[in-house]
Amino acid sequence: MAAVGLVLISHSQKIVSGLHDLIRQVITDVPIELAGGTEDGAIGTSVDKIMKAIQKADAGAGVLVFYDLGSAKMNAEMVAEMLETDQIIISEAPLVEGAYVAAVESNMGKSLEEVNEAVKKEF
Amino acid sequence: MEIDVQTAISWLNKANEKMQAEKDYLTKLDQETGDGDHGINMARGFSEVENKIANGNYETCADVFKDTAMTLMSKIGGASGPLYGTAFLRLSTALKGQDPVDEKAFAQGVQAALEGIQQRGKASVGEKTMVDVWQPIAAYLQETSAIEAAQLEKIAKEAMEATKDLIATKGRAAYFKERSKGAIDPGAASSFYLFSALAEVLKEAK
Ligand SMILES: Nc1ncnc2c1ncn2[C@@H]1O[C@H](COP(=O)(O)OP(=O)(O)OP(=O)(O)O)[C@@H](O)[C@H]1O
Ligand SMILES: [Mg+2]
Numbered sequence: 001m002a003a004v005g006l007v008l009i010s011h012s013q014k015i016v017s018g019l020h021d022l023i024r025q026v027i028t029d030v031p032i033e034l035a036g037g038t039e040d041g042a043i044g045t046s047v048d049k050i051m052k053a054i055q056k057a058d059a060g061a062g063v064l065v066f067y068d069l070g071s072a073k074m075n076a077e078m079v080a081e082m083l084e085t086d087q088i089i090i091s092e093a094p095l096v097e098g099a100y101v102a103a104v105e106s107n108m109g110k111s112l113e114e115v116n117e118a119v120k121k122e123f
Numbered sequence: 124m125e126i127d128v129q130t131a132i133s134w135l136n137k138a139n140e141k142m143q144a145e146k147d148y149l150t151k152l153d154q155e156t157g158d159g160d161h162g163i164n165m166a167r168g169f170s171e172v173e174n175k176i177a178n179g180n181y182e183t184c185a186d187v188f189k190d191t192a193m194t195l196m197s198k199i200g201g202a203s204g205p206l207y208g209t210a211f212l213r214l215s216t217a218l219k220g221q222d223p224v225d226e227k228a229f230a231q232g233v234q235a236a237l238e239g240i241q242q243r244g245k246a247s248v249g250e251k252t253m254v255d256v257w258q259p260i261a262a263y264l265q266e267t268s269a270i271e272a273a274q275l276e277k278i279a280k281e282a283m284e285a286t287k288d289l290i291a292t293k294g295r296a297a298y299f300k301e302r303s304k305g306a307i308d309p310g311a312a313s314s315f316y317l318f319s320a321l322a323e324v325l326k327e328a329k
Contacts, residue, residue: 038200
């Protein structure tokens with residue numbers, strides 16, 4: 001069974017790459033894709049990056065998405081609508097702790113719903 | 124008055140001209156209450172739109188607006204990307220298959236665009252966002268029996284200026300709470316330029 005994938009969206013490339021290091025120290029087998037900054041690496045968000053990250057993170061068990069501020073959420077919602085699937089959940093949990101908890105839960109082989117619920121319970 | 128492919132293209136090119144001319148001003152507004160990227164975002168987005176539609180071969184203005192939506196969505200890079208992108212996508216969907224588009228259909232399209240912005244950003248009137256300009260414009264277009272360019276521009280301008288005294292409760296400016304008061308909302312300003320571009324194009328078309 002594939003593990004639930006995670007997508008980390010931030011206005012800053014450095015935030016998600018740092019968070020990725022933090023999680024990878026503990027969890028190595030869960031798909032994690034990053035969408036940090038704009039197309040040219042500046043501060044902001046990019047629908048194209050988010051779209052690619054979500055598609056890549058889905059190994060068949062769905063994707064849980066974490067975001068930081070403002071437009072990150074709107075862009076994530078737009079991508080979820082465009083992809084027309086219920087296998088994407090956008091989590092309202094804080095980016096760092098939420099993604100950390102989700103990585104551990106996903107690594108236990110839980111389903112998308114279960115991982116999302118577990119994260120919700122923590123915050 | 125009718126809107127056809129050529130009017131739609133002229134509108135967007137004129138809007139681009141304004142976004143380039145007002146780039147620094149929009150950025151300045153966004154520095155007051157946000158991250159100072161709105162001018163750059165809008166200038167980049169609309170210049171990509173002008174390039175994109177210059178190379179298209181369009182049969183209906185819905186197709187022009189669809190390409191506009193996709194380009195703005197992927198090129199703006201801030202909150203206004205998904206918001207303007209959704210607006211033009213809804214406008215395109217509402218006008219699908221019609222060409223030229225009459226005033227009534229166009230008015231319904233703008234109403235659909237407004238609803239799209241609100242669905243995407245969850246903002247209502249009075250939260251110091253672009254909604255504060257789109258809403259009165261959509262209402263005017265629906266009420267009037269014949270669009271008057273001068274009136275259109277006036278409504279947009281007054282609506283934009285009225286955002287000055289509001290406190291932002293949506294978007295990045297909301298973090299500034301009370302301090303967001305006193306400056307025009309950047310998205311309301313760029314929306315004013317968009318509709319003032321439309322007013323100019325309609326005036327010329329007469
Ligand atoms: N939730 C919202 N609903 C409607 N309009 C909004 C919302 N959030 C922001 N806006 C509009 O977008 C404008 C800011 O656009 P800009 O391109 O600067 O994005 P940003 O706030 O920098 O994006 P980000 O969230 O990525 O930092 C605001 O002035 C406001 O008019
Ligand atoms: Mg900004």
